[in-house]
Amino acid sequence: MIYRATAHMLEAALRLRAKAGGSDALRQRLALDAPGPADIWFHGASVGELTSARPIIETLARTHRVLVTANSLTGRDMAAGWGMEARLAPLDLPGALARFLAQVAPRLQVTVESEFWPLRSQALADRGIAQAVIGARLSQRSASRWARLPALIGQVLGRLAALSAQDPDSEARLRSLGLPDGAVLPPLDLKLLTPAGIPPSEPSKARDRVLLAASTHEGEEAHVLDAWQQARRHVPDLRLILAIRHPQRGDEVAGLLRHRRIAFQRRSEGGAGGDVLLADTLGEMDRWYRAAGLCFVGGSLTDRGGHTPWEPAAHGCAILHGPHVGNFRDAYAVLDQAGGAAGVDAASLPDHVIRLAGDPAQARRMGRAARQVLDDRAGDPAALIARLRELAGTPR
Structure with a gap:
């Protein structure tokens, strides 16, 4: 009651602002x-x-008319760039929700991750519109906060027709807060669906002889070059693709290569081969992953938090990474445990490169293990998609 009363007062003030020349964004909200x-x-x-x-x-x-909303202009504009009808989401205010739902008249509303809006939930239920959440995640801290309002969160969760959590822990917390058993769908990590949809690259002798240093930062290229040069003594035809994180550092890294008297080609100048390729462009990482059987993921020898392991895993690369992987700690832990990745430091990187470049069968096993972890964690979205189509009914 307090929430609704406050929302009414806030909406009245915002409408006056919109009539007085408010922004287009406010009018959409x-x-x-x-x-x-x-x-x-x-x-x-x-x-x-x-x-x-x-x-x-x-x-x-492909089968239904979809409207995408976001809370941010960048999110809205990105969805519009996909060819979707996209708008800013209505605020959780009674009048805004009533106008929006009268105009859109959806049969199904789907929320990504974990936004729980009490008035939106009630407005959808009042109009008989099915509600679903996909990729839901709820930390223990957030669950404890919602537990102080059991009636409110219980009603919101009780109205859901379908929910797919991002992980089993989130699902358990949502169940404890009132999520009905009949609404629960298998967990699905949405962030892994795109890499899991990439067809794995076929193993080949050519890929066996390519080391990719992906998304390297300042202070890492020298260690990668040390490892590659030492490995070349054992595997003379080992190639290196040096895909730096920030292309604007291309001149700097080119200077490092010249200082070491290493012959190289530069992608920004049209190069595509050679013993060393300096990949100093944007938008071509998929190409480099397809070319390499062995991948060192940068941002991890220096303390940058690391970069995603799932793209090289998608292509079946054997993965090496440094100790600084705080941004993806759980992902690297499970990959390491499954034998799809291995942690290194600056001193041990050459030994790992020598071992894997000299034993392609072992590198291929690591690549297969990495891809299997990705497929297992991503899950199969078929059941979720089928349920959402069922809830959406016959397309208009």
């Missing part, structure tokens, strides 16, 4: 500009959430 009708309303907070759900959104858009 108040649903004063009418969107078209849609079968499914997809909502994600911003770029990260919508990017992770893109495979699901695009699959459903």
Whole structure:
């Protein structure tokens, strides 16, 4: 009651502001500009959430009319760039929600990850619109906070027709807060759907002889070059693709190569081969992963938090990484345990490169193990997609 009363007062003030010349963004948040009708309303907070759900959104858009909303302009504009009808989401205010739902009239509303809005939930239920959450995640801290409002969160969760959690722990916390058993779908890590959808690269002798240093930062290239030069004494035809994280450092890294008197080609100048390729361009990482059987993932020898291991895993690369992987600690831990990746430091990197470059069979086993971990963790979205289509009904 307090929440609803406060929302009414806030909405009245915002409408006065919009009439006095408020921004287009405010008009969209108040649903004063009418969107078209849609079968499914997809909502994600911003770029990260919508990017992770893109495979699901695009699959459903093949059969149903989809409207995508975000809380941020960057998220909205990104979805529009996919060819989707996209808008800023209505605020959790009674009038804005009423106008928006009257205009869009969706049969299904899908939220990505974990936004729980009490008035939105009630407004959807009042109109008989099915509600679903995909990629739901809930930390123990957030669960403890919601547990102080059991009636409120219990009603919101109780109205859900379907929920797929990002991980088993989140699912357990949501169940404890009132998620009905009948709404639970198998866990699905949305962020892994895109890499899991990449066809694995076929092993080959050519890939066996390529070391990729992916997304390296300042202070890492010298260690990679040390490892490659030492490995060449044992595997003379070992090639190196040096794909630096920031292409603007291309001149700097080219100077390092010249200082060491290493012959190289530069991708920004049209190079595509040679013993060493300095990949100082954007948008071609998929090409380099396909070319290499052995991959060192940068940002991990120096303390940058590391970069994602899932793209090299998608291509079946044997993965090496440094000790600084805080951004993906759990991912590297499970890959290391499964034998798909190995941790190194500057001193041990040459030994690992020598061992794997000299034993292609072992490198290929690591690559297969990495890909298997990715497939297992990503899950199969088929059951989720089928359930969402069922809830959305016959397309308009």
